[in-house]
Amino acid sequence: MVTTASAWLLPALPFLAFLLTATLGRWLPGQGAGIAIVLTGAGAVLWAPLLGALFVEGPQLYQPVWFTVGGDALHVSYIVDPLAALVLGVVLICSTHIQVYALGYMGGEARFGWFFAVVALFTAAMLGLVLSASLLTLYVCWEVVGLCSYLLIGFWFDRPAAVEAAKKAFITTRVGDVGLLIGILLLFRATGTLDIPAIVTAVQQGAIDGGTLTAAAILVLLGAFGKSGQFPLHVWLPDAMEGPTPVSALIHAATMVTAGVYLVARLFPIFEAAPVALAVVAAVGLISAAGASLLALVQTDIKRILAYSTISQLGLMFAALGTGFLPAAIFHLTTHAAFKALLFLAAGSVIHGTTRQKLDELGGLRRSLPVTAFTMLAGAAALAGVPLTSGYFSKDEILLGLLDRSTLLFVATLAVSALTAFYTFRLWVRAFLGPDQMHGHAHESPAVMLGPLVAFTVPSLLLGFLLFIPFGPSANIIAFLAGETGHPPAQYAEIGSYYHAHHEATPNGLVLGTSAAAALAGAGAAWAVYRSGARIRRRLPGAAVLERGFFIDALYRWLTTQVVMRLSAFFAWFDRRWVNDAGVNGAGRLPAVVGGALRTLQTGNLSTYALAIVAGMALIAGIILWSGR
Amino acid sequence: MIPLEAVAGLSAVLFAIGLYGVLARRNAVLILLAVEVMLNAVALNFLGFGAFRGDLTGQVVAIFVICVAAAEVGLALGILLRLHRNRQTVDIDRLDELKW
Amino acid sequence: MNIPLLSLMTLTPLVGALVLLVLPRDRHGLIRAVALAAAGISAAAAVAVFLVYDTVRAGFQLAERLPWLPQIGIDYALAVDGSSVVMLLLTGIVIVTGVLISWRVDYRPKDFFALLLLLVAGVYGVFCSTDLFFFFFWYEVAVLPMYLLIAVWGSTNKEYGALKLTLMLVAGSILIWIGLLMLYVASGINSFDLFRLQHITFDPLTQSIAFLLFMIGFGVLAGMWPLHTWSPDGHVAAPTAVSMLHAGVLMKLGAFGILRIAMTLLPEGARIWLPVLLVLATVNVIYGALSAMSQRDLKYVIGYSSVSHMGYVLMGLASLSLIGTTGAVLQMFSHGIMTALFFAMVGVIYDQAHTRDIAAFRGLICTMPAVSVLFILAGLASLGLPGLSGFVAEFLVFSGLAQAQAWLFVVLAVVGVAITATYVLRLIARVFFGPPEAAWRALRDGTPLDVAAGASLAFVLVAVGLYPAPLIGPIVGSVLPIVRRLGGVE
């Protein structure tokens, strides 16, 4: 019988797969790809009974010890609560399906085994991150996830663009991690422990003063925004598309990028106690959502459009968290994982079939790639929030929350939804409708790729209905996430898990109507504009600014090349010129100079020598008399 | 009535003159002469102190000083002659091949 | 344990060196075998010491004492505590891998290995001697072969590098010498024995002056800013094995000296000067990292990165907290392994390519996969990636600093980690990834020996990264009394 205690198995299986494929890869069948998929699949299978166990046992916390330093013991503790359980499921299911898809997509690759090894490691690290209940293990998995993203973006390391993108991704997230680490240290200093439950209880008892708490929260946010590609640390995500598409689907859409959202959710009680930090979350979320959706409008590369859309949707999730509605944000995370993975896989199928990914070069593919066209349509609909799709319902929950807070936020989000609908359908229409640019050369993807595509359409369309059916002991998915699983609230509080008396979310007619309207308007407009296949040449106003990504990228490049490199060049010069040449060599030469001077006293003339003797004696007499006085 | 200070003073003056001679002369043999003056002053000093103490040690040491001085002159002149035969000079200002 | 383990460990290399001197010059095979045997036995002894050391009982164990010059109070006294056990293990590992990597030295290998063994004997001696005179004696033994090793077998401007390195280390050592004399005279107990000196509280003025002398003296060796300039030049000029031993182990000698002598005997002095050390160490971190970023020679980057990482060690020591100091000693170990791996791999590349100019290389991973992967692993360890020993050590140092409320320094240190990440990744991206350069088509991967040496170092990095308890246990045991005496945070 699977109990919550055996949750550690989930990350362990993929890690085992990583060890096997990385070391014995060459001799395993299919270079170890099979092993990776089987073990991750086993994990996915294990997820269901684990969920069941959670329903029965309620949230549990386990704290094995890693090593002790003097009094303090550092734990490798892990937690199983509704939040963790749901995201575990998302990661496992997405990872398994995407790995199956990758069998087809990565077919002829030279280092096929290495790809699956790193994906397995990534899955293990992501699961570890989700499960961890100690800031230490969370940070460890956080970094390993970053490493995997670096290795996978730079998978084709013989392509300079990929190597640059990988480096940029790792460094930008690393800058974010600086904040996260300092935040962790602040919390460690204030509470004397690294275990999240203890910190949460300390915060709830008000043991930490406001100032430190806010500072720690904002610093932790820095890490979250780095990993989730939020403004201002979003520059790396679009470039990350250099990696193979399954990677983009798994890491840069479904799982890794949501780690930031998950982190804030896990530490939510801390953020609740620091209102300023919550405001920052909401603000950054909205800015990213708006900004990214505008940028997506002008992109021509289909993967980059989806990348910006991911930033935008994550912005929405952060906005939801910022306004205090954790269940809504996590539910949207789940649905987003489904339809964004679907869109990426479809894009991959398009690229696989046409070897091209620029919108201008694509068109009229509905005939040559029927399955891809249909599945992509489902994904696009969900993303746009077309009524009855999962996106529609999850976005509604968020809009509901925003309406409570302020109408301004609600209206802004509606506008973003419209824009989202517009650029999503711009993508779909230009790619699949209109004249066939490929003149029949495009070929549909093999079954192993289409299988996952179809598999993902199901949740994209149907996940929304979870709102209406009971989810285990709780009324619906939202209630489940809020902690109403029939277990005493004290059990949640004691292990620092999120618990919030759930206000009954009456399906508000206004919200449902306006969001449907926005989605259909956006989709319709896109269909109208691009249906004829006409190449709209006239540029949208301000397109130049959008194309340059608000010049943020340029700013960072200027910052590194001019400021940092110049500073380092100065230090290197200073070290060489002053500290070394003047300082050390200078001192080194002093004795030689003194020696040269004294040497000339030795004139070789005897009377000088005699004089020296007399002078010496005079000196000695002087010293004796002087010291004797 | 000769006071001790007078004898010692005389010896000091002779010593100083000898020292001047050593510092000022360029001819090695003349330097030797000056050294002889200094040694002579020393002998006088020893005798002076010995005599005024009624102790014969002074006199004995003076004898030894004179012996050593004589030996020194002999050896020094031997070396100077060898130097003269090789370098045709005893002028110490020209003896600066070994320096720095 | 009746066999004198510590003496066996310290004296085997010396005996090895003597045996080598007797061997005929041209029997390279025999020479290498003897060298490896000597290094191997000493490393085995080091491992045995590590295993035999009882962490629970902590304190000084395996003590050996032999009157050497009793009239002055000097005994040939050896004993190990937690930190020295860890450092001996590091030395054992680095010397064995160093000898393996030097298998290809064919210019007068006899003298090379004899001097190398002399160097390592000195290092062993320092880590396990508890008589201050012998601490200084072994420290100087380690400096003795340095000039010849670098000047004869070195590479770029080897004579300048060798001379500067030797003279700066000896200059540092004279400050330690004066400090020792001051302590000896002030103590009045006419003995150099560490344990007896520990019980004496010196007057504050002597403590302050002596601590400063030790800090600067050992600081030179530990690469403390601004006395660090010998480190990049020295390591670039030195042959591979020597840079491995030097950056990997000898620089830790400096930090170990501060811990073992200055902080143990002079608590008052420590309280006055450690804040200054903290500031200098922070400069080390940032200054080293930024300088490393714009270097053009591969070894210079590693040299400056060693300066930066030694900054972390010194910060840990200066944090006056148990966790911080434990982190410092662990960082000594982890950085030692990391730098040894770095230099080993660069040595392999340099031996074939005969250049270390970063701009000249591209896509090395295609022609030299094993060497590249090992170098990248060392790079990841140096930027503090969790799962490798670098992270654990640095995390402890940062928590120590956090406990000591030194927030500015925590921020700067963590920023340092970010800068390190930048220059390491730029280096890796530039040299190893990217399309393979036509010019380097002929490069072959490292020989089995090189890869074996590199792999064993890499294994240690990962093992300590995943499960550091076996190292942290003994370190905490030895550092606790010192921190308690300094009144640091426990």
Added chain:
Amino acid sequence: MSFDGALVAFGIVAAVAIVASLGVVLARSVVSAAVSLVISLMAVAGVYVLLLADFLALVQVLIYGGAVTILLLFALMLSRTGRDSGLTTRHRPIATVAGLATAIFLGWAIVATNWFALPYAQLQRVELPIIGTALFSTWALPFEVVSLVLLVALIGAAVIARTGDAP
């Protein structure tokens, strides 16, 4: 000899000694330097007589007056090549300063210290046999060693000065 007579005699002899010594160091010609050395030595011998150390005076006259001066004269004659330009080094002014300083310093040292001294009247002559026995009893060791010193000087002068065994 009346007491003050001794003082007068001492004065004369001392003056002669000082003038002669100055002659040694200041004479422009080598020969006059040698001659003034002899006079100076003889004057000092006179002082010895005044201090009732007649044996010492005898030794002085014999060794110095006889052997040493002849030797020096020989050396001077042999080394006169006429090419020497002047007899004083360029350090002459400093030398004078040094000389005067030494004289003043020693003079001050002698005057400022109160030496233990018997009055001149109580000086006794030391009989020759006493000196003889002393030389061969208490001072036997230095006496033997001085003979070795003389031997070494003898051998040295011979080895160095002889012209044989060219390289």
Added chain:
Amino acid sequence: MTALYLLLPELLIGGLAFLVLAADLLLPARRAPIVGWLAALGMLALAFFCATWWGAAGAMGELYVLDRFALLFKILALVMGAIVILMSLDYARRRLPGAGEYYGLIVFAALGMALMTGATELLTAYIGLELLNFSLYVLVSYSKWNPKSNEAGTKYILLGAISSAVLLYGLSLLYGLTGTTNYAGIAQALASGTPSPGLVAALVLILGGLGFKIAAVPFHMWAPDAYQGAPTPIAALLAVAAKAAGFGLLVRLLAEALPSTLPLIGPPLAAVAAATMVLGNTVAIRQRNLKRLLAYSSIGQVGYLLVGLAGFGAGAAEAIVFHLAGYAATNFAAFLVVIIVENRTGDEDIDDYAGLAERAPFAAFALTAAFFSLAGLPLLAGFVTKFYLFLTAAQAGLIWLVAIGVTMSVVSLYYYLMVIRQLYVVAPIKVGPLPMTATERALLSVLVVATIAIGVAPAPLFVIVRSAVAPLFG
């Protein structure tokens, strides 16, 4: 009658000297090496004989004493003399005309050293010193056809004469003050009185005179020229043996005769020590001739010994003698290598030593070991002896002087490394191995082993030195 048997060692040495001179007369010129061997073995035998007398002690009137200190210096003098003779066997055969008297004079020098350090009375000490000086005056100008040797000899004897006059004048003033020439008597007389100007003058003059003997700055100027000009073995004799005896005399004088004047002469000695160390080591950097470099290096070493004198006491005396022993073995090794190279190639410049490690590996190793020992690096004599020397100075409160000392050690390491660089790093100009005779190889090995042995296990030597110095301090 004074206990004549106490003088047996000195008599035997004198006898040996005459034997050597006689042997030289009887044997034809080409048999000179036998005379050398006779002298050397004789001296070694006598040294062994003195060693067997280690327990004996006794005074010969107030003039001379036979105590462990005197015995130690007799042994040292004999051994050092033997080493110099062994070093010069090959050298004399090639470069010195008529080496017969040469060996005899070295034996006389050894006798002078023995007397100097055994005397407890000013006159005997002075006469012993003069015997040593006279032998050295002759030996320095012994290669009489070489103008450099003549110049060196002239400078040495003239300055030597001046210094001995100065020393004597000082001794006469001391005699005037104390009424006796016996060390114990002087000490007793000075103990009661307050320091008078007369005493100051006496001390200045004595320090000046003896300063010349040990070539302390500013009385050192003769040394570099003398070492360069003199035949190299004699340079070794000057640099090591003469200095050792000079310090032996100084230690006994300060310990037994002038203990009460220590506060007076402490500061000037410290100043002279500092000046000697600084000048010796810095000027050495600029030297291109190896013999002159060794000269300045030995002046530097005298500086370290003077640090011991400046903080004089029982410990300091031990340290000085201890350092002297290590210094002797090390310097002889260095000079022997210079002799070997000079014998085969005639070069003295450092540049001619290029690549010596290729041509004469053992010689290069020996020179490196010697230089590292002089620089005070461990495993070699210099480290321990210098450490103890600076330790006693620190105990006497002269930390500033120790600071200068250790700094100058670093400077000295620099110019030693410059020479070692020539040996190992620079490629050889001349090609072909540099052979060594069997005696040279054996002697060099003994010296190197001695240097390392003192460095690694100093306890035995230290015990001997401690027991030797003990009698001086009652």
